[in-house]
Amino acid sequence: MIEELPDNTWPVPKLVFLVDWGSLRNIPFQEVDGLEMVPQVLEYRHSFSPVFSTSSVPGSGGQHKPIFLKNGLVSKESIFWDWYRQIQSGTVYRQDLTISLADESGAVIILWTLRNASLAKLVFTDNAEVGQSGVAIDHMEVYHGGIETNKR
Template sequence: MVDDGAEQPPNVWPLPKFHFQVKWDSAVMSFAEVSGLDVDVQSIEYRHGDSPVFSAIKMPGLKRVGNVTMKRGVFITSDNKFWDWFNQIKMNPIKRVPVTISLLDEEGKPTMVWTLTNAWPTKVTGTDLKSEGSEVAIESIEIAHEGLTIANARNS
């Protein structure tokens, strides 16, 4: 008899990563790819002078968050949201917005949610152009932020 998985609880299957939603401030935007959802902690090395061990000890330091890169296809020629937001940068003042990335289940409900705090654009890249290609035009935006929180949207 073949096991069809009916006997297994539904929370043992890994989540597919292709169904997600990005909420940019209050607007929902479509992206083909989101990368850079990472956090790390700086390692501080220290050794006091009278330590009997001839090596440094390592302690956790400050948390660091990387920039997040989002890529999307160019569909409407008048959609310049990336460039408009980027062009608002004037020395220090820039509109900072919350960005929420949600991994969705098969019903479209969030299962995991990443929230970027005070996000702002650091780089906008237009599509590359090839006369021999037939690929979709892709533009990307790199976003800096001041913090990343991760939450499970529903209890399993």
């Protein structure tokens, strides 16, 4: 016999990530990949160690992987398009980017700040026109200089 779930657990809501980048505010995305930092590992062997092998110790810094923002929506009136034209003209645009994970009520659960973020790739959907509401973004690839995490 199948046990029924309480009414408040189904359907599971989709995640909403809100992105702020410079003067661009609250750009919604459904998925964010790559929020990770790979620490640098140093192999070290003390010269007086009786064991003839190395130890792994954490180093400073590390690798910052690119972030992928997927399934976004930008309004037609947004200043996103001014920003997009600046990048097309060759202007380097490096600013902090903030990603907020919001629950179904819109309250922020956790916040990530990417330092000195810059756009590496922007792909619109094949069906880029979404009517009056705006233009759909398939994915954006963003490079950055580090991640900070803040819980609200």
